[in-house]
Amino acid sequence: MHYVKAKGIFTSDYGINLYRGCTHGCIYCDSRSEIYGMNHKFEDIQVKENAVELLKKELVKRKPSMIGTGAMTDPYIPLEKRLGFVRKTLELVYRYGFGWSCITKSDLVLRDIDLLEKINEKTKAVVQVTITTADDELCKMIEPNVCPTSRRVEVLEKLKECDIPTVVWFCPILPYINDTEENVNRIMDCCIDADVRGVLNMGMGLSLRKGNREYFYRKLDEKFPGIKEKYIEEFGDSYFIHISDNRKLRGILRKRCDEHGIMHNQDEIFSYIHEFPEKTVQSKLL
Secondary structure (H helix, E strand, O other): EEEEEOOOOOOOOEEOOOOEEOOOOOOOOOOOOOOOOOOOOOOOOOOEEOOOHHHHHHHHHHHOOEEEOOOOOOOOHHHHHHHOOOHHHHHHHHHHHHHHHEOOOHHHHHHHHHHHHHHHHHOEEOOOOOOOOHHHHHHHHOOOOOOOOOHHHHHHHHHHHOOEEEEEEEOOOOOOOOOOOOHHHHHHHHHHHHHOOOOOOOOOOOOOOOHHHHHHHHHHHHHOOOOOHHHHOOOOOOOEEEEEOOHHHHHHHHHHHHHHOOOOOOOHHHHHHHOHHHHHHHHOOO
């Protein structure tokens, strides 16, 4: 871990990243790609020491909207237990009437369920949970340093009990590893039971670029001997790898979503996540 002073806190679409880098150890992580210009070891977490201060200054002068985090770094990395930057951020989000969304694989999000409830009552809070496999043993192999799928499903259930809306990121899908009809159906069973609002899948496959490709291939050699050679032969240097059953598996996902009123269209899901609720505006007019 090392500290830096950030010059700004928001991206163009009200996204924030309190940390850079991650220790979850997911073998496929696109955030390792060189294109993002990270100039430190990925596991050496960069902490924006003035992030909360910068955020407060921005929230005071901006019109309330949805704020999101987790696109580049899971906000609930183990370091968050000690530093509490996310919790301090949520306190500010609630105080100044903004909405909140985050993407995570960690059950640490439940620590903040009290604030998420308050935000959701006042504006809107959406928790997005990544699930790639229904098999806990496989999960430990491809996402070794974070809670297994069964625990993430418990997170979804607890959020449901608190009426906090959820979205599941069902990606990436790794050829020859989690690309089965059984996996799709088992994950959809979990999503249906947890009454998630949406299941986001941008294609049955994964992206590989310089930086994350090399790391991914090293981990394939360690954990799945012989699979790397299949990737090289079948996909070459392709940026996005689609599995051979992409259309079939996406068809299963869409059909089950439609049957249970779950969003699966990418644009519709993102629109829902970013939409700031009218109830806040109306309450100010009363």
